[in-house]
Amino acid sequence: MEYDCSFLTNLELDGEVSQGHSDLENHAGDFGTREADETEPDVVVFAESTADVAAVVKAANDHGVPVTPYAAGTGLEGNATPVDRGISLDTTRMDAVREIRPDDLQIDVEAGIIGDEVNEALERYGLFFPPLPSSGAISTIGGMIATDASGQRTVKYGEVADWILELEVVLADGSVIEAGSKAAKTSSGYNLKELLIGSEGTLGIITRATLELAGRPEQIKGGRAVFPTLNNATEAISDAITSGVDVAKIELIDDQTAMLANEYADVDLPKQPMVFVEFHANHGIAEEIDFCRTIFEGHDLDRMEIASGEEMERLWQVRKDITYAAEEHSPDLDIGPPGDVTVPISRYPEMIAEVVTVAKEYDFFIPCFGHAGDGNLHYFVLADYDNPEEAARAREAYAELIERAIELDGTATGEHGIGIGKQKFMEQEHGTAAIDAMRAIKRALDPKGTLNPGKIIPSEGSVEDGQ
Amino acid sequence: MEYDCSFLTNLELDGEVSQGHSDLENHAGDFGTREADETEPDVVVFAESTADVAAVVKAANDHGVPVTPYAAGTGLEGNATPVDRGISLDTTRMDAVREIRPDDLQIDVEAGIIGDEVNEALERYGLFFPPLPSSGAISTIGGMIATDASGQRTVKYGEVADWILELEVVLADGSVIEAGSKAAKTSSGYNLKELLIGSEGTLGIITRATLELAGRPEQIKGGRAVFPTLNNATEAISDAITSGVDVAKIELIDDQTAMLANEYADVDLPKQPMVFVEFHANHGIAEEIDFCRTIFEGHDLDRMEIASGEEMERLWQVRKDITYAAEEHSPDLDIGPPGDVTVPISRYPEMIAEVVTVAKEYDFFIPCFGHAGDGNLHYFVLADYDNPEEAARAREAYAELIERAIELDGTATGEHGIGIGKQKFMEQEHGTAAIDAMRAIKRALDPKGTLNPGKIIPSEGSVEDGQ
Numbered sequence: 061m062e063y064d065c066s067f068l069t070n071l072e073l074d075g076e077v078s079q080g081h082s083d084l085e086n087h088a089g090d091f092g093t094r095e096a097d098e099t100e101p102d103v104v105v106f107a108e109s110t111a112d113v114a115a116v117v118k119a120a121n122d123h124g125v126p127v128t129p130y131a132a133g134t135g136l137e138g139n140a141t142p143v144d145r146g147i148s149l150d151t152t153r154m155d156a157v158r159e160i161r162p163d164d165l166q167i168d169v170e171a172g173i174i175g176d177e178v179n180e181a182l183e184r185y186g187l188f189f190p191p192l193p194s195s196g197a198i199s200t201i202g203g204m205i206a207t208d209a210s211g212q213r214t215v216k217y218g219e220v221a222d223w224i225l226e227l228e229v230v231l232a233d234g235s236v237i238e239a240g241s242k243a244a245k246t247s248s249g250y251n252l253k254e255l256l257i258g259s260e261g262t263l264g265i266i267t268r269a270t271l272e273l274a275g276r277p278e279q280i281k282g283g284r285a286v287f288p289t290l291n292n293a294t295e296a297i298s299d300a301i302t303s304g305v306d307v308a309k310i311e312l313i314d315d316q317t318a319m320l321a322n323e324y325a326d327v328d329l330p331k332q333p334m335v336f337v338e339f340h341a342n343h344g345i346a347e348e349i350d351f352c353r354t355i356f357e358g359h360d361l362d363r364m365e366i367a368s369g370e371e372m373e374r375l376w377q378v379r380k381d382i383t384y385a386a387e388e389h390s391p392d393l394d395i396g397p398p399g400d401v402t403v404p405i406s407r408y409p410e411m412i413a414e415v416v417t418v419a420k421e422y423d424f425f426i427p428c429f430g431h432a433g434d435g436n437l438h439y440f441v442l443a444d445y446d447n448p449e450e451a452a453r454a455r456e457a458y459a460e461l462i463e464r465a466i467e468l469d470g471t472a473t474g475e476h477g478i479g480i481g482k483q484k485f486m487e488q489e490h491g492t493a494a495i496d497a498m499r500a501i502k503r504a505l506d507p508k509g510t511l512n513p514g515k516i517i518p519s520e521g522s523v524e525d526g527q
Numbered sequence: 528m529e530y531d532c533s534f535l536t537n538l539e540l541d542g543e544v545s546q547g548h549s550d551l552e553n554h555a556g557d558f559g560t561r562e563a564d565e566t567e568p569d570v571v572v573f574a575e576s577t578a579d580v581a582a583v584v585k586a587a588n589d590h591g592v593p594v595t596p597y598a599a600g601t602g603l604e605g606n607a608t609p610v611d612r613g614i615s616l617d618t619t620r621m622d623a624v625r626e627i628r629p630d631d632l633q634i635d636v637e638a639g640i641i642g643d644e645v646n647e648a649l650e651r652y653g654l655f656f657p658p659l660p661s662s663g664a665i666s667t668i669g670g671m672i673a674t675d676a677s678g679q680r681t682v683k684y685g686e687v688a689d690w691i692l693e694l695e696v697v698l699a700d701g702s703v704i705e706a707g708s709k710a711a712k713t714s715s716g717y718n719l720k721e722l723l724i725g726s727e728g729t730l731g732i733i734t735r736a737t738l739e740l741a742g743r744p745e746q747i748k749g750g751r752a753v754f755p756t757l758n759n760a761t762e763a764i765s766d767a768i769t770s771g772v773d774v775a776k777i778e779l780i781d782d783q784t785a786m787l788a789n790e791y792a793d794v795d796l797p798k799q800p801m802v803f804v805e806f807h808a809n810h811g812i813a814e815e816i817d818f819c820r821t822i823f824e825g826h827d828l829d830r831m832e833i834a835s836g837e838e839m840e841r842l843w844q845v846r847k848d849i850t851y852a853a854e855e856h857s858p859d860l861d862i863g864p865p866g867d868v869t870v871p872i873s874r875y876p877e878m879i880a881e882v883v884t885v886a887k888e889y890d891f892f893i894p895c896f897g898h899a900g901d902g903n904l905h906y907f908v909l910a911d912y913d914n915p916e917e918a919a920r921a922r923e924a925y926a927e928l929i930e931r932a933i934e935l936d937g938t939a940t941g942e943h944g945i946g947i948g949k950q951k952f953m954e955q956e957h958g959t960a961a962i963d964a965m966r967a968i969k970r971a972l973d974p975k976g977t978l979n980p981g982k983i984i985p986s987e988g989s990v991e992d993g994q
Contacts, residue, residue, distance in 0.1 A: 254721030
């Protein structure tokens with residue numbers, strides 16, 4: 061439905077209200093939505109301040125108009141796209157560094173700041189924000205917090221959530237709260253901060269964050285290891301993690317993905333499973349690398365190359381190119397929705413075997429890769445998604461892998477969030493009583509359903525079809 | 528009011544229902560309550576299973592009878608003591624290790640298990656549960672989770688909360704949910720697990736937990752450093768933390784506390800501020816200790832003694848004895864409610880200076896000590912709490928320090944929780960809108976107010992007096 065948003069003209073905003081065609085179009089989708097499924101908002105508000113966000117949310121709540129917060133649009137599950145028009149509230153102009161407190165290892169930033177810009181601001185202090193995901197160059201801190209993001213360095217440093225001390229959040233009635241504390245730890249009151257993290261703007265809109273920081277490691281080295289079989293590779297990873305090897309990144313690609321990425325990069329690498337590693341330390345990095353190598357050798361390691369600086373980047377290039385390589389593999393095929401399952405590390409080999417089985421069964425090319433140290437596996441079902449029959453079969457293969465991950469005590473999503481795309485797996489993963497509790501919380505904090513309606517929680521009494 | 532709990536006899540419980548005098552008396556207080564303020568429950572249920580907890584909670588909710596979960600009774604803020612009689616639900620008989628999965632670095636335990644018993648069960652696997660607080664020998668895992676506990680090793684390993692993967696929880700209507708995931712990370716749905724952590728049984732009763740584990744460090748060394756002034760000591764700590772020294776524990780005691788503890792232990796130590804440290808590593812521990820020593824020397828370090836094994840324990844003894852030393856300092860004086868403020872590390876020297884000022888101003892002996900690496904400070908206002916005028920003045924001094932901590936961007940409680948005792952500081956720390964949000968969540972998940980009523984959230988429209 062179309063909403064009358066003329067009340068916005070009565071608000072005194074620092075920011076801008078737009079109904080320009082390209083603004084509406086740009087706020088209809090994200091990296092994961094298909095154009096045919098997109099819904100444009102009625103209006104886009106480019107907020108410039110917390111006061112703007114509070115005023116818009118309050119007025120929209122009073123007028124019964126949905127507000128869908130939007131940041132860089134790099135989500136993969138429609139997390140920030142409107143399902144019911146209304147207002148798209150864009151926070152990307154709220155991108156200032158408010159304060160850096162190096163003695164507290166803290167930085168205060170506005171939610172719309174791009175991840176890498178945080179690290180640039182911190183460079184001269186020798187500090188960094190450790191859990192930044194690979195999308196740090198293009199996605200915002202607010203977006204990362206709202207989707208409970210993580211990434212390659214999570215195996216050492218934890219998730220983005222683990223480095224958030226305090227959030228300023230606008231609630232559905234327009235009130236502004238601070239959740240959490242600038243103290244390193246607190247046991248005071250309910251963990252509103254943790255509840256808001258990963259709530260995808262359905263319970264409140266994050267406007268500011270205090271992030272915890274760490275000193276930049278003095279030594280960084282990394283590279284890749286090649287194994288004869290996928291089993292060798294996954295067992296080597298599992299063994300390294302449980303033996304306590306202090307890796308900062310440990311990534312796996314299977315032989316299919318290796319082939320695809322080698323083609324794309326035009327390099328002469330074997331079509332074999334590869335494990336990419338990176339080590340961070342202030343001293344003793346050589347000992348740690350030796351420790352890792354010894355464990356890998358116990359799993360029939362073919363060869364392991366380690367370097368630093370540009371040479372390390374070169375060794376990693378194949379891993380970095382995967383998505384592009386998959387997208388460009390065939391002009392007739394699309395990558396479809398990206399799998400993001402996570403299982404306990406001991407089930408990782410089983411999960412990967414399942415990908416091989418499902419690929420054979422459905423006769424699709426399903427390259428897989430991921431943050432193996434956390435048990436997080438990404439995959440693409442390459443298919444012609446414009447062919448309805450083939451698309452349906454591809455989505456079935458995609459879903460079967462998620463269902464299998466949940467059966468293996470895992471989760472439908474390790475780092476992308478639920479959005480629209482993964483609602484249909486909520487029931488299997490959480491059960492009815494837990495979803496009812498989530499729904500009760502949503503109703504308690506947003507009784508009129510103003511904030512990002514249609515996300516995370518499946519509609520009551522209906523089986524959501526998702527993607 | 529007294530509640531009719533006869534409906535309990537109709538339930539088929541694995542556990543036991545008791546109205547024995549000593550059981551009622553034992554469940555009226557905790558380590559922090561004063562006998563005069565205690566309220567006995569009408570009945571104690573010793574649950575033996577999740578089914579027991581679910582049945583009791585469901586029936587109590589149907590009959591409008593409050594249920595206050597109780598574990599080892601080691602809380603300090605009345606977190607688990609009844610304010611309105613009803614049922615005390617004791618979980619200490621649910622103390623089994625359900626499963627250990629060493630390859631996943633995971634253990635499933637029932638909520639009533641004592642902390643140290645978890646580590647005993649893990650010994651033969653070379654694993655341990657790193658964030659266990661000092662009370663691990665006497666308090667339960669469920670109690671630690673419910674109060675969002677942490678401790679000396681938090682500076683390296685984080686809080687108990689950071690090592691909880693999944694919780695089984697009984698909600699107010701008796702339904703049983705699993706919150707979180709056995710996967711190392713998940714972005715699926717609202718963070719119910721994190722909301723339940725620290726909710727002190729007011730939103731649900733924890734019956735089982737899956738804990739994440741780590742390998743036991745191969746090298747452990749520690750000891751103490753003596754500084755000429757408190758300023759030197761606090762600045763040395765702050766410098767060590769921000770420089771990235773990898774300490775597993777870093778504890779401070781001021782000169783007053785040193786005197787007190789030396790008296791108690793009958794040792795010949797200087798009446799000077801002391802910093803206790805412990806290091807954990809798999810290799811390179813000597814380098815890390817040297818790094819720390821160099822930083823300490825920049826702050827006029829008098830001397831630093833480091834050892835391992837029993838000799839390390841001996842060096843730490845004075846720190847371990849503090850509470851006993853304070854309790855036995857004078858037969859006429861009591862320690863009163865324990866301060867548990869936490870401030871950003873750069874404000875730690877200021878916070879300690881404030882303790883000195885308030886002690887002078889009110890003319891009380893206020894020894895202070897704490898987990899300095901996290902900015903967490905404990906203190907006791909030694910006073911005759913049986914003398915109403917003196918008790919009131921002592922509580923004023925105690926409260927003034929908490930208010931000051933919050934002004935310094937800190938929190939009223941770093942690890943003990945709110946319970947009854949710290950409700951009066953909630954408003955200053957969180958503000959009205961955040962407390963309203965907490966209240967809305969409580970109503971949503973426990974509409975009849977069955978679970979642990981009277982805790983955490985101050986009553987509406989009233990200024991709670993607390994301790």
